[in-house]
Amino acid sequence: MHELLLFGQVPRARHEQVLSVLTGVAAMPPRRVLERHVTYKPTVDRYQQAQAGGSQGLQDKRQQALLAQLNKDLYYTQLVQTLTEQDFRGSTENTQSSGVTNGGRGGLDGGEMIRAQGPWAMQFNDLPEPGDKRPVTLRYTTTTDVVDGNPHEYMTALGYSYVSEYVLEGHRLLHKDVVILLHRILRLPPGATPEYSPRHPLPAFEALVPLDPSGAYVLQACLRLQDGTKPEMLRKGTEELMGLKRLMKGVVDLNPANRLSLDTRVKFLQHKVEEKKTAQLPVLGGI
Numbered sequence: 001m002h003e004l005l006l007f008g009q010v011p012r013a014r015h016e017q018v019l020s021v022l023t024g025v026a027a028m029p030p031r032r033v034l035e036r037h038v039t040y041k042p043t044v045d046r047y048q049q050a051q052a053g054g055s056q057g058l059q060d061k062r063q064q065a066l067l068a069q070l071n072k073d074l075y076y077t078q079l080v081q082t083l084t085e086q087d088f089r090g091s092t093e094n095t096q097s098s099g100v101t102n103g104g105r106g107g108l109d110g111g112e113m114i115r116a117q118g119p120w121a122m123q124f125n126d127l128p129e130p131g132d133k134r135p136v137t138l139r140y141t142t143t144t145d146v147v148d149g150n151p152h153e154y155m156t157a158l159g160y161s162y163v164s165e166y167v168l169e170g171h172r173l174l175h176k177d178v179v180i181l182l183h184r185i186l187r188l189p190p191g192a193t194p195e196y197s198p199r200h201p202l203p204a205f206e207a208l209v210p211l212d213p214s215g216a217y218v219l220q221a222c223l224r225l226q227d228g229t230k231p232e233m234l235r236k237g238t239e240e241l242m243g244l245k246r247l248m249k250g251v252v253d254l255n256p257a258n259r260l261s262l263d264t265r266v267k268f269l270q271h272k273v274e275e276k277k278t279a280q281l282p283v284l285g286g287i
Helices: 012-026 044-052 061-066 092-098 152-155 231-247
Strands: 002-010 030-041 077-083 120-125 137-148 160-175 180-188 217-225
Touching: 002 231, 012 160, 012 180, 012 217, 044 217, 077 152, 120 152, 152 160, 180 231, 217 231
Parallel strands: none
Antiparallel strands: 002 137, 002 217, 030 077, 030 160, 077 120, 120 137, 160 180, 180 217
16 A cells, blocks of 8 residues: 655644635545554564564464565554543543553553553554655555554564654545545653553543644645556546645645655664563454
8 A cells, every 4th residue: 555645734823724724625524533653663683583584473474464564674663543532531530540650661551552442553654755756755554453452462572662652633534535634743741651561541631742832733635545656546646636735725835745754764773672471462454
């Protein structure tokens, strides 16, 4: 799967105005989006396994395909969870009643991660394809639903380690085949990020901190292609995205992103890796 992308920036003061314009362009009400993104990176033992051939010991071909990206470079990978604002409420009370804290090694334990809030998916985004003259950003992407089991244990069993997490908050609309996402990134409050596993429970929604101190939003226009290597499919997708760009002229300036700003490759550093416990892998949906 490939996706074509355009991006624009929307100041906080113009957020409601731009959302209203997008509602008219898409001829549909915007859909509220809250997503939790948990970032993982390959550890040293995963790197060594990739160098040796990598796919030994995996249970089926789908899981082998998830590791195909390791043939040349190592990449950050994310677990994405769909949330609602209700998933943030009462987190303080839950922490006090359960005695769970998130300092140091705090985080999700056992089956808590898969039981908490909404469904999870594993998401990988490749480094965008080079092409200075291309009017849109093109990159390979894959999303695999986690339908059973503990996703954090799955990632650690594959040799990935927890890095950080954030919340994506905004609205999604659809114009023809283009998915429009007007969003901002929210970080966990200072001192609330565990070192080794995703946080549980989540902090109060009001405690989340915007990554951009100005409160600005990002407008992302995305069109997915089954095969972005086919010239005719790529041409039609590009034309549709450029049509949206013309519609939004004077409202938001949409442009391709700087390729390296979307770089998901890991800069590998040697460090000691703790021995991983054997964990039962969850059942994944199709890629």
